[in-house]
Amino acid sequence: MRTTCCLIAVLLPALAAPADTLLLRSGGKVRGTVHEAVFLRQGKRVVYLHGQFDQITLNEAAPDTVRRTTGVVEKGELLSVRIKSVGGILTFKRTRLKSVFIGEAIPDKTRQEYLARRAALKDGDAAGLCELAAWCEKQGLKAEARDLASRALKADPAPEVAVQAHRMLGHVLRDGRWVKPGAPKEPEPEGPEQPEPEPPAKRAKAGPEQVRLARGLFTEYEQKSDEAKDQDRQAVKDFYREPWAKAHARIREAKKKYNKAVQRRDKLRDDIRAEKRRGEGGYPENPKSYTEVRRKERIDDLRREHDQVHSRLSRQEDEIARLEKERVRTALKIKAAKAKVSRRATKRGGRLTVARSKIERLLGLGHPLSEADMRAILEDALQD
Numbered sequence: 610m611r612t613t614c615c616l617i618a619v620l621l622p623a624l625a626a627p628a629d630t631l632l633l634r635s636g637g638k639v640r641g642t643v644h645e646a647v648f649l650r651q652g653k654r655v656v657y658l659h660g661q662f663d664q665i666t667l668n669e670a671a672p673d674t675v676r677r678t679t680g681v682v683e684k685g686e687l688l689s690v691r692i693k694s695v696g697g698i699l700t701f702k703r704t705r706l707k708s709v710f711i712g713e714a715i716p717d718k719t720r721q722e723y724l725a726r727r728a729a730l731k732d733g734d735a736a737g738l739c740e741l742a743a744w745c746e747k748q749g750l751k752a753e754a755r756d757l758a759s760r761a762l763k764a765d766p767a768p769e770v771a772v773q774a775h776r777m778l779g780h781v782l783r784d785g786r787w788v789k790p791g792a793p794k795e796p797e798p799e800g801p802e803q804p805e806p807e808p809p810a811k812r813a814k815a816g817p818e819q820v821r822l823a824r825g826l827f828t829e830y831e832q833k834s835d836e837a838k839d840q841d842r843q844a845v846k847d848f849y850r851e852p853w854a855k856a857h858a859r860i861r862e863a864k865k866k867y868n869k870a871v872q873r874r875d876k877l878r879d880d881i882r883a884e885k886r887r888g889e890g891g892y893p894e895n896p897k898s899y900t901e902v903r904r905k906e907r908i909d910d911l912r913r914e915h916d917q918v919h920s921r922l923s924r925q926e927d928e929i930a931r932l933e934k935e936r937v938r939t940a941l942k943i944k945a946a947k948a949k950v951s952r953r954a955t956k957r958g959g960r961l962t963v964a965r966s967k968i969e970r971l972l973g974l975g976h977p978l979s980e981a982d983m984r985a986i987l988e989d990a991l992q993d
Contacts, residue, residue: 641694
């Protein structure tokens with residue numbers, strides 16, 4: 610689900626859709642998603658939002674151009690571009706830009722695959738058209754994706770397919786109808802020649818079938834919310850399983866080496882004491898015989914090795930302490946990730962409660978909500 614993908618996007622480097630690119634005059638490059646392009650056209654400031662254009666061309670000796678997703682090319686002067694990248698939402702003025710690339714170059718192999726898949730589909734296959742449109746979006750074929758989504762809507766799709774197609778086209782649900790973003794509301798009749806509007810008739814409450822459908826959807830999306838929480842938890846567990854196991858393994862190995870060094874140190878200490886007890890006992894400071902010379906050499910060798918082992922033990926203790934700190938830091942990261950999952954689940958549950966109240970209120974007021982409309986409201990609440 611999209612919820613799981615969002616979390617993994619925080620915890621792991623994830624594969625994203627084709628990114629937009631800004632080339633700067635300074636030689637730098639910024640990758641991300643262009644959210645807004647501001648043009649000056651015929652003395653007026655025009656704002657193009659993400660999804661409304663698929664190409665921006667900068668010209669030094671001619672007007673700049675923007676190609677709309679509908680295929681219309683408009684000329685003007687680019688004033689600024691806003692892009693969302695890893696550094697946040699950044700704004701670049703025209704004077705700092707060298708080139709603007711919307712999406713990445715589409716390989717010929719991808720276009721050939723698209724043409725083959727498109728040829729195998731019929732215009733009446735709404736589900737297939739919507740599935741291919743989603744694939745096109747991932748591959749950067751934005752114009753093809755919008756065309757396929759439009760065709761899917763004309764093919765009398767199932768409710769869940771219709772919701773997906775509307776979202777691909779950027780439509781929003783307003784008063785039970787899908788409209789384009791920013792579309793004006795229907796104007797009310799004005800002027801004295803217009804007759805006085807009749808008072809609106811009282812809408813009937815939703816019937817038993819709609820109520821049962823709504824309750825079934827509420828249960829379904831509550832289960833989806835629980836599944837999303839379980840998937841988030843599993844994602845955290847999968848992400849930290851290997852680092853946690855490696856941390857434990859490194860500590861076990863370090864302690865194993867430390868214990869061996871301790872045993873070696875203790876054995877050297879016993880050997881030194883045994884050598885001192887031989888002969889007249891003690892350490893022969895001034896050996897007078899060959900035997901005492903040899904005993905002194907053995908004691909000196911054992912002392913040197915004992916000192917080396919003792920020094921190594923000190924370093925191993927420091928290493929074990931460092932590894933323990935790393936394990937504690939990993940444990941804190943796991944705890945923070947689990948807390949984040951819980952917070953996301955709580956917020957998601959709150960949004961579903963609000964969405965449920967909204968649907969119940971609209972049904973109570975008599976709004977003709979279809980299954981697709983109710984699913985759209987609940988899907989919005991489910992997304993993070």
